[in-house]
Amino acid sequence: MSEPRWLDEREARAWRGFALMRMHLDRQLEQQMLRDADLSAADYALLVPLSEADPHVMRARDLGRLTGWDRSRLSHQVRRMEQRGLLERRRCDTDARGTDIALTDKGWSAVSAAAPGHVATVRSLFVDLLEPAELDTLAAISERVLSRLRSGCAEADAAADATCEAADAESASDGCEAGGGDC
Amino acid sequence: MSEPRWLDEREARAWRGFALMRMHLDRQLEQQMLRDADLSAADYALLVPLSEADPHVMRARDLGRLTGWDRSRLSHQVRRMEQRGLLERRRCDTDARGTDIALTDKGWSAVSAAAPGHVATVRSLFVDLLEPAELDTLAAISERVLSRLRSGCAEADAAADATCEAADAESASDGCEAGGGDC
């Protein structure tokens, strides 16, 4: 471990490509949503789970766990969205510390209007470009990496690793057959 | 195109997994760098190309093109990094509008110190978890998606697509066999 093992050509091609793709894809998706539905990716990430919940209400805690966000981020985001009328905060009956986050009609309209365009964009920029086998490979990779991220810590390879952190998220932040109405 | 084509199970698995992986991977990489080298991913993204340039100086314009950043973002980031002593701005001789961005000794030390840990982390959290065939698949996917992002516009599938934007980036922002010294 004197000299770190740099990436070889094949590895560098995959890693650089992946990093670049990630960056541009994020940007495009964000732009599309902002342009067509006046929602940021963060807005959408909260609206989708809320729109999928039964009475369109969730505890802030649960919403945080579901998206993998910390309390602070969630609180700030909710405050901004509340100011825009997309959702509202209510006292939680069962736990006086808690806050229920409820989707408003305006929020429902917004997510319903945004979802088809979002899926269409995801398809045209990504999903539809992949063969079924590639989709499966990607899913397998993602799951392997995620399980490494969750449990894999502390083994600290070479230099200054020891990557240990929270990593207690549960589910997706970017659901797709979401706000449309069914789901 | 009445009802948008939602993602089927296979597609959703791949897309959700990909999105989740992306998010957590970003977070971990950012944390690791911040913890071990006191550099943000954005810092690193600028330091790497500078450290690879011959006299460790680049026009802001070129740095912007290379990373795919817009002028504003670059300017803000450079100002902050200059305040920390990681780089410095100089007048550009050949074009009075231009600004040369020069790596300082401190910047060089920082990127040299950060690179091995970064590569080690990239390996342990990602690259080393993939089979060679998977690396190639991923690279192929990335290149296909990127070329779609660059040229592919305006065909506007179903609803509110028409995703057209700048997308004139050129190369990577996250080079790996970078600051170490060789490259």
Next chain:
DNA sequence: AGCAGTTCGATGATGTATCAACAAACTAGC
């Protein structure tokens, strides 16, 4: 009941990303 430890959410500070507007300097066509 009373206390320790924990969970929950809000807040202010700081760093970062994006947008619109701007000014200075280059370039091409006249």
Next chain:
DNA sequence: GCTAGTTTGTTGATACATCATCGAACTGCT
């Protein structure tokens, strides 16, 4: 050389992410 249009970089406003801190409320133990 002058002007119109473009390129280049900066700035301020706004939105967003992260961190440290706080107070209120719940939990479990005694």
